[in-house]
Amino acid sequence: MNLDNLYRFIFQNRNVRGELVQLSTSLDQMLLSHEYPMPVKQLLAELVAATSLLTATLKFEGDIAVQVQGDGPVRFAAVNGTEQQQFRGVVRMQADITGDSFRQLIGEGYMVVTITPKQGERYQGIIPLSGDSLASTLEAYFAQSEQLPTRLYLYTDIQAQHCRAAGFMLQVLPVDQQKAKTDFDDLVMLSNTLTHDEMFNLDIEQLLYRLFHQEEVELFPAQPVSFVCGCSKEKCSSAIISLGAEVINEHILEGKLDISCEYCNKIYHFDTDDLSTLLQQL
Numbered sequence: 001m002n003l004d005n006l007y008r009f010i011f012q013n014r015n016v017r018g019e020l021v022q023l024s025t026s027l028d029q030m031l032l033s034h035e036y037p038m039p040v041k042q043l044l045a046e047l048v049a050a051t052s053l054l055t056a057t058l059k060f061e062g063d064i065a066v067q068v069q070g071d072g073p074v075r076f077a078a079v080n081g082t083e084q085q086q087f088r089g090v091v092r093m094q095a096d097i098t099g100d101s102f103r104q105l106i107g108e109g110y111m112v113v114t115i116t117p118k119q120g121e122r123y124q125g126i127i128p129l130s131g132d133s134l135a136s137t138l139e140a141y142f143a144q145s146e147q148l149p150t151r152l153y154l155y156t157d158i159q160a161q162h163c164r165a166a167g168f169m170l171q172v173l174p175v176d177q178q179k180a181k182t183d184f185d186d187l188v189m190l191s192n193t194l195t196h197d198e199m200f201n202l203d204i205e206q207l208l209y210r211l212f213h214q215e216e217v218e219l220f221p222a223q224p225v226s227f228v229c230g231c232s233k234e235k236c237s238s239a240i241i242s243l244g245a246e247v248i249n250e251h252i253l254e255g256k257l258d259i260s261c262e263y264c265n266k267i268y269h270f271d272t273d274d275l276s277t278l279l280q281q282l
Contacts, residue, residue: 004024005222005224006052006085007021007219009218009219011217013215014186014187015173015180015184016170016183018168018170019169020207021166023045023052023166026227029227030264034091043077045165046156046165047066048087049154050066051080052085052087054081055082055085062117062118063081063083064080064115065079066079067111068106070107070109070110071107072095072108073096073097073098074106085226086225087226109129113141113145125144127141135154149171149172149181151184153191153199155196168191168199170187190212191211204222229261231261231264233268241278244282248279251270251275252275252276255271257270
């Protein structure tokens, strides 16, 4: 398995496009610094793979934030991804985990997809959760927002010391819809035979040949996927300054202020000298 790459491909004689993402090291960098329960790690891993597939559909510079919110034990789960395939994610829980399926974790709720181009207006789509999987909810999102038949497959392999995830997507091209739908149905039937072991143990060329050896598939160069938190002591300093003099003085009296990044769990320490320096910048 080629690690931490996203691949795009098209079918020469079919009106369908495809994407495949495989994640390993980048996922470990995000998940292993947290003590999330195993089902929560699986949920977040699926969300990362799904967000990677969505960002690959961007035709401009920008980012996508995919959030699921509900009344279950997991109140909020979100992943941000950029067109450069850099991601970060977080989960917030409000109760003990008592199940491991998507709906047992999230309960009743909705998904929010926010697309923010570097130039232009932000777009936000909100849809209710459907079915008992993240994949089915995302398929409903594509049907509503782009009105293009889309099929997603999400896979995870979550171990105590190592995590992997993968995603596979087929989507109709915006051309002759009747022919495209027939092409799509044929290719989905083949894709339904893909197994968990094949997704994690075959490289991209082997996998596409196994599924579509009777098709003419054009595979584009891989795009690396990486975990990029983006936190820094400078950003924490700016956040402290925004709290105002009264709050900063309270922490000076306490002797310190520690800030933990919710994405990577790194802790930034500010002693009284650091806080006094920030106070002078007000």
